[in-house]
Amino acid sequence: MLVEVAELLGIAIVATVAVWKGSDILESAAQNLSSHYGLPPVVQGAVVVAIGSSFPELVSVILSTAPPPLGAGEFDLGVSAVVGSATFNLLVIPAASGIFSDEVSASRDIVYKEAQFYMVAVSAVVIMFALAVIYYPVPDDRLVGTVTRPLAVIPVLLYCVYVFTQYQDTTDFDAPEPDDMNVPKQWGLMALSLAIIAVAVEGLVHSAVGFGDLFETPSFLWGLTVIAAGTSLPDTLVSVRAARDGRGETSLANVLGSNIFDLLVAVPVGVLLVGAVPINFGVAVPLMGFLTVATVIVFGFLRTDLKLSTMESYVLLLIYVGFIVWMALETFDVLAFIPGA
Numbered sequence: 001m002l003v004e005v006a007e008l009l010g011i012a013i014v015a016t017v018a019v020w021k022g023s024d025i026l027e028s029a030a031q032n033l034s035s036h037y038g039l040p041p042v043v044q045g046a047v048v049v050a051i052g053s054s055f056p057e058l059v060s061v062i063l064s065t066a067p068p069p070l071g072a073g074e075f076d077l078g079v080s081a082v083v084g085s086a087t088f089n090l091l092v093i094p095a096a097s098g099i100f101s102d103e104v105s106a107s108r109d110i111v112y113k114e115a116q117f118y119m120v121a122v123s124a125v126v127i128m129f130a131l132a133v134i135y136y137p138v139p140d141d142r143l144v145g146t147v148t149r150p151l152a153v154i155p156v157l158l159y160c161v162y163v164f165t166q167y168q169d170t171t172d173f174d175a176p177e178p179d180d181m182n183v184p185k186q187w188g189l190m191a192l193s194l195a196i197i198a199v200a201v202e203g204l205v206h207s208a209v210g211f212g213d214l215f216e217t218p219s220f221l222w223g224l225t226v227i228a229a230g231t232s233l234p235d236t237l238v239s240v241r242a243a244r245d246g247r248g249e250t251s252l253a254n255v256l257g258s259n260i261f262d263l264l265v266a267v268p269v270g271v272l273l274v275g276a277v278p279i280n281f282g283v284a285v286p287l288m289g290f291l292t293v294a295t296v297i298v299f300g301f302l303r304t305d306l307k308l309s310t311m312e313s314y315v316l317l318l319i320y321v322g323f324i325v326w327m328a329l330e331t332f333d334v335l336a337f338i339p340g341a
Contacts, residue, residue: 012230019197019200021196058266060266064077076223077223090294093235098243101246102310103307106252106307111299116299119295122263122288122291129285133145136276138278162260225324238251287338290326294323
């Protein structure tokens with residue numbers, strides 16, 4: 001058993017490093033192309049770079065939801081990876097940024113637009129799951145419903161509204177003259193990075209499913225940790241570097257923009273590809289409930305003097321540790337707060 005654990009752990013570590021390198025190339029190419037085509041900075045950070053940094057989560061949902069042999073055929077695994085990644089992004093990334101840069105500065109745009117729209121995104125996903133249980137219940141199980149394509153379109157449309165608001169804020173932007181960069185090379189690097197990330201995330205999904213089979217536990221609980229941490233570490237390094245360079249707003253905007261994309265686009269994509277997937281509301285509600293509480297705490301910290309202090313950063317890190325302990329206790333049946341876990 002130790003050999004199997006070591007093998008799965010090795011795959012997860014190698015895959016995480018590959019995701020890191022692929023995401024680094026992707027974000028760099030996306031930012032260069034955005035500058036070349038004259039996109040406003042806010043669109044670059046909250047949309048283009050955020051989507052680039054969220055591509056690993058998008059691939060994890062696709063590979064988790066797709067039926068074998070292409071994927072694991074487990075929508076819950078993909079959702080847990082996104083929720084786990086969102087939790088990691090929301091708690092660990094600002095915490096690490098605050099600890100390594102003394103404090104992280106925010107702005108009213110971050111607090112009143114990005115953070116509040118993120119709260120709306122969390123609510124939209126919960127509503128989508130609730131509608132699935134109410135209107136498309138699975139027989140003989142009152143907590144399981146079927147998420148259909150029409151329901152999955154709702155959060156995607158909400159993301160379109162988010163992009164529209166970003167566009168409206170930048171209508172007066174005067175784009176500089178495009179530079180003479182090697183555009184085909186940048187597109188080539190982007191294509192290469194997407195391929196690297198896709199292969200690496202498949203390794204993370206394989207590890208999560210393997211750990212679930214090995215310990216006879218639901219694989220979605222490993223998605224909350226193994227896949228989530230592996231796909232979120234690149235964002236951590238980027239955000240910490242931005243915070244240390246005094247660009248705290250960029251760091252926070254990337255976190256919130258990535259989470260908004262994960263919830264409103266990455267989760268529904270799995271449904272749109274497959275057509276219909278079951279969702280256990282008893283599992284989804286506790287996880288989304290924790291994410292909601294964490295969102296409110298972060299919002300409160302950011303609203304205080306529009307900055308995240310070192311002490312508040314340690315509090316966020318402690319909350320995440322508590323989340324991991326809770327998941328571990330659920331995994332090994334010490335707790336049974338999550339039905340069916």
